[in-house]
Amino acid sequence: MTGSVPTSVTPVYVPYATLISALDTLRTHGIPRSGKIDKTIWDSQSGTIQAQLILAFRFLGLIDDQKAVLPALPPLVAASGEERKPILKKIIEDKYRDVVSLDLTTISQGQLDEAFRKFDISGSTLTRATRFFVKACSELGVPMAKRFSERSRPVAGQRKKRVPNTGGGSTPQDTVPLVPQANAWEERLLEKFPAYDPAWSDDLKTKWFEGFERLMKAKG
Numbered sequence: 001m002t003g004s005v006p007t008s009v010t011p012v013y014v015p016y017a018t019l020i021s022a023l024d025t026l027r028t029h030g031i032p033r034s035g036k037i038d039k040t041i042w043d044s045q046s047g048t049i050q051a052q053l054i055l056a057f058r059f060l061g062l063i064d065d066q067k068a069v070l071p072a073l074p075p076l077v078a079a080s081g082e083e084r085k086p087i088l089k090k091i092i093e094d095k096y097r098d099v100v101s102l103d104l105t106t107i108s109q110g111q112l113d114e115a116f117r118k119f120d121i122s123g124s125t126l127t128r129a130t131r132f133f134v135k136a137c138s139e140l141g142v143p144m145a146k147r148f149s150e151r152s153r154p155v156a157g158q159r160k161k162r163v164p165n166t167g168g169g170s171t172p173q174d175t176v177p178l179v180p181q182a183n184a185w186e187e188r189l190l191e192k193f194p195a196y197d198p199a200w201s202d203d204l205k206t207k208w209f210e211g212f213e214r215l216m217k218a219k220g
Contacts, residue, residue: 009065011096011119012056013128014049016135022053023084026077035069037062060091089140096133104137104144 012019022042029041037057039050057063062073076087093100099115107115109130116130137144 009059010055010121010125011059011116011129012132012136013121013125014052014056014132015128016132016139018045018049018053019056019132022056023077024080026073027080031069031074031077037067037069037073060095085140088136089142092133092136092140093142099133100142104142107145109147 014022022045025042031037032041037054039047039054042050042053045053054063054067057073058065060072061070062076063069072091076084076091079087098118099112102111102115112130112133113126116126116133119129121129134144134148136142138148
């Protein structure tokens with residue numbers, strides 16, 4: 001289960017809880033003996049999230065650009081709860097070392113965004129990537145400016161609707177979020193992208209991943 005870590009990939013922009021859930025799924029069902037991770041492992045997730053998890057695993061150095069498992073993944077999967085946190089913290093501090101090297105205890109949102117733009121991302125991808133980073137730091141004990149823990153940034157485009165209660169009225173507790181329309185748009189965009197074929201040559205696989213990352217950045 002070895003391979004090479006890609007030199008330039010999109011940073012994690014799935015929710016922190018989604019990443020943890022993905023690791024828990026592997027812990028429950030085991031890492032495939034083939035030593036390969038494919039997106040159908042997370043069959044309860046949408047195609048968009050599955051693809052984003054593959055990118056997340058690549059960025060964190062858990063798989064290589066051929067989806068082969070790297071040494072960092074097994075101990076992360078085997079650990080659970082509090083045992084996993086120091087392992088994941090070390091990975092986050094390594095993969096985001098240029099960001100962590102800044103004074104995170106005083107950094108502003110604008111400065112954090114600027115640091116993440118160096119990953120060549122923008123728009124909703126930038127927003128989600130910084131949100132993941134802030135949440136990861138909070139959960140893993142990486143010191144960060146208090147302003148980030150005091151407020152949460154709402155998902156762009158998220159709306160709420162009222163659901164009548166049995167008494168004929170509605171209350172604030174009766175509101176439920178609607179799924180952002182961007183998800184449907186992303187699904188349609190991904191459907192136009194060629195499906196990944198494990199039988200392709202290594203060169204073609206590499207070009208596919210490069211094209212997929214450009215697609216993700218363009219939609220951001």
